[in-house]
């Protein structure tokens with residue numbers, strides 16, 4: 013089966029005062045129908061910008077190159093008005109702070125119905141009925157009553173549910189969720205992640221889950237892509253990357269994440285800090301923090317290459333990785 | 340004792356070191372750089388300095404004092420009192436034959452002084468008053484701010500005019516009058532800012548580390564207020580100059596033979612109908628130059644210091 | 650190791666309310682109960698974790714302990730001495746022993762001061778007898794202890810990343826050689842790798858300086874990682890207090906049980922096997938607290954008695970605390986076994 017989305021050589025650059033930074037560098041990936049792909053990496057690694065660029069939601073000083081094929085349509089080649097047709101209908105995005113994307117002056121019912129009227133050409137009555145049905149689907153109690161509320165009258169978790177409802181109204185092929193649960197409490201987060209799972213199963217939507225929390229990834233994702241300094245450094249199935257990471261950065265992230273079941277005396281964190289995009293190190297961008305770096309890493313940049321069945325990595329190191337105190 | 344030798348492997352400092360220059364860049368230096376990059380502000384600052392230098396150096400070139408009447412022009416000011424290098428009246432004379440060059444210089448001096456003193460009083464009194472009200476809050480705050488409200492609500496002009504009439508017109512009275520209100524707005528601004536600063540974590544941290552209220556105010560809050568105080572003070576200078584001009588315009592300002600830009604403009608405006616346009620033009624030129632340059636400098640400071648608008 | 654634990658701090662009957670609103674002409678001020686019936690002790694040399702959802706009162710508790718907020722009622726006994734009754738000047742001096750680390754590393758540093766001035770500030774106020782050189786020496790030693798280089802002493806906070814800024818905050822808390830540090834979400838704003846570095850640093854410093862820590866976080870994995878005992882707060886009340894192992898292996902309160910199943914685990918196979926105890930809804934408003942058990946609106950074990958009487962905080966064997974009418978029945982009906 014053909015993937016729903018094929019991204020080729022996606023790069024995002026930002027013009028600064030006197031220089032330019034490449035926030036996303038030559039990103040390639042495919043997204044299959046119905047799968048959940050997690051995008052992980054530390055702050056500033058380019059996770060959000062890569063997908064904002066796909067949605068045509070970039071800051072004014074940014075430029076994007078590459079291709080993003082949704083079927084045979086290249087999203088990046090579309091004009092603003094053309095892109096608007098796809099946005100919301102075929103590809104939808106939700107953000108960490110739902111308040112930024114909800115209009116505070118409109119009742120939920122109105123905002124939700126608007127989307128349907130716009131993209132599906134439904135009449136207002138029909139649209140409101142579908143909106144209420146969708147609110148019920150995402151687990152909002154008494155949806156008919158709540159539909160009359162304004163966004164500020166809802167709790168954070170409820171708002172995020174409304175965002176998801178809005179995103180799913182047109183049954184998009186792809187849903188991009190940028191840190192959707194970071195601002196929520198764990199119990200609510202668990203409810204949301206559960207909701208994501210059932211909804212992607214029911215609607216066959218492909219989900220891109222941008223997060224820095226490996227715990228969240230393990231719970232819901234099928235595949236994952238690890239980003240560092242604007243590039244993908246490892247890609248593969250969640251099980252492969254969690255149980256047999258091949259890139260030192262992936263390994264380091266795993267060892268940095270506390271695990272409730274294991275009370276280790278000490279964590280084995282990656283040393284040092286994430287790089288600034290303006291001063292990326294020569295060679296492999298990870299080399300100053302890498303426990304396995306050798307001469308080649310200082311001069312040459314590893315390309316993303318196949319590293320076994322259905323997985324890729326960008327690292328010169330071969331063979332097993334012993335890490336810190338954990339063998 | 341500090342347990343430095345007991346710590347074996349505290350996170351590798353080398354990794355953290357990176358490429359850091361040893362000397363820090365303070366926010367002030369950063370702001371300085373941003374200010375220098377602002378064309379309008381920098382030009383204004385230079386022009387302003389030029390005006391100041393002119394008021395200092397200018398008198399050495401004057402051939403007439405501010406009060407000496409040039410009898411040769413009296414009665415024929417429209418012709419003989421026009422600006423001229425020969426007569427030594429570079430800016431012409433006023434209606435009674437006094438040298439306008441000297442008078443404009445003095446007026447500029449006085450106006451600048453009024454502006455600076457007013458603004459200095461605002462900085463000192465307003466900052467301390469506002470910081471104390473904002474920091475302690477509660478009843479003290481209500482009381483202090485209510486007092487400000489009351490003074491604000493009394494028609495200021497009325498008081499000032501009353502003061503000037505009762506105590507007579509004098510320099511001191513003018514400064515007292517201006518100082519009396521200049522700090523009111525400042526204290527409100529500072530109080531508001533203090534209220535936000537007070538809830539910032541670093542202030543809580545200072546309290547948690549045992550700082551006394553005085554230290555919290557003067558070491559932690561006031562230095563962080565200086566940015567906004569500097570901006571407000573700069574913008575206050577033209578406001579004070581305007582105020583003084585207005586008073587002078589009413590004929591209540593500085594006392595003859597002393598003068599100020601406001602007084603000169605007022606006189607110039609009255610005699611404009613006789614065609615002695617220079618009597619208005621020169622003071623007005625300095626007046627507007629000072630107002631605009633202060634405004635642009637203040638605006639430049641705001642851009643440079645206020646992190647929100649960056 | 651087997652010394653009898655010394656109670657460094659004892660909290661008795663602590664209550665804290667805030668009055669909110671009421672500024673308007675016609676609105677009566679509302680009372681928000683942020684903490685109520687708080688009773689527990691902190692032993693010397695332990696790390697006590699405090700977990701709870703947003704708004705459950707974690708920060709308020711930390712601040713009441715440090716007297717940065719004054720509680721409405723109750724006692725905070727520091728080695729037997731009630732801090733709430735201490736005159737301001739004496740409390741100020743006592744601050745040498747009790748310090749705090751904040752969540753937002755940059756916001757907690759004065760932007761106009763250099764790193765050296767920030768770290769030296771507590772010494773200036775609390776140890777005025779030290780000379781300038783002695784102060785500087787201590788600052789440098791403390792900087793070294795938290796992994797900051799000496800040449801950073803003249804730099805300003807905005808020149809540092811979040812992780813480094815947090816190290817500066819830790820150095821400031823450490824410089825007076827306190828006995829107790831309240832860490833209020835010290836790693837929540839940091840990236841995972843930096844978070845792990847800071848957690849390790851705190852653990853090392855705790856051993857090296859003989860510190861007692863109160864570690865506040867909404868992240869149960871992090872709390873479990875660092876804590877000896879864990880206090881679970883819900884809507885301003887203690888629902889459970891037990892050792893980390895007990896909380897993880899043998900939680901008694903329905904809220905703790907639900908919380909545990911909701912914590913994300915970075916292990917795909919375990920995560921898939923797990924069934925989440927679907928806790929419905931969200932934490933209710935603290936303004937009009939429910940009668941009886943505060944958790945009953947979300948508790949699947951709730952029964953009429955839970956609405957009538959408030960469960961008391963029961964002390965069980967080994968000093969663990971739990972506040973639920975029905976924990977025994979629940980344990981019998983649904984033992985925590987293989988599920989964890």
Ligand SMILES: Nc1ncnc2c1ncn2[C@@H]1O[C@H](COP(=O)(O)OP(=O)(O)OP(=O)(O)O)[C@@H](O)[C@H]1O
Pocket residue numbers: 026027028033035053054055056057058059060061062071072073074224289
């Ligand atoms: N308008 C812009 N101009 C310049 N640089 C930008 C701009 N927007 C983003 N960047 C830079 O692009 C990089 C990638 O940002 P991005 O938001 O994608 O990070 P992220 O991986 O989503 O991080 P986070 O976890 O913090 O959300 C960052 O280093 C950021 O500073």
Ligand SMILES: Nc1ncnc2c1ncn2[C@@H]1O[C@H](COP(=O)(O)OP(=O)(O)OP(=O)(O)O)[C@@H](O)[C@H]1O
Pocket residue numbers: 667668669681682683701702703704705706707708709710867935
């Ligand atoms: N100064 C204040 N005025 C009014 N209400 C307050 C104040 N400080 C805290 N509260 C309220 O008290 C309750 C407890 O707040 P607290 O900050 O202790 O929660 P928390 O557990 O630390 O939450 P978070 O995880 O969001 O930091 C909340 O409902 C909060 O809104």
Ligand code: SF4
Pocket residue numbers: 259260261296297298299302303304305306309314326327328329
């Ligand atoms: S290429 Fe070298 S430096 Fe980069 S991750 Fe692999 S081993 Fe480390």
Ligand code: SF4
Pocket residue numbers: 902903904942943944945946948949950951952955960972973974975976
């Ligand atoms: S007292 Fe009742 S409502 Fe409260 S936790 Fe126990 S069973 Fe649930």
Ligand SMILES: [Mg+2]
Pocket residue numbers: 059060061190
């Ligand atoms: Mg992001």
Ligand SMILES: [Mg+2]
Pocket residue numbers: 707708709
């Ligand atoms: Mg808090």
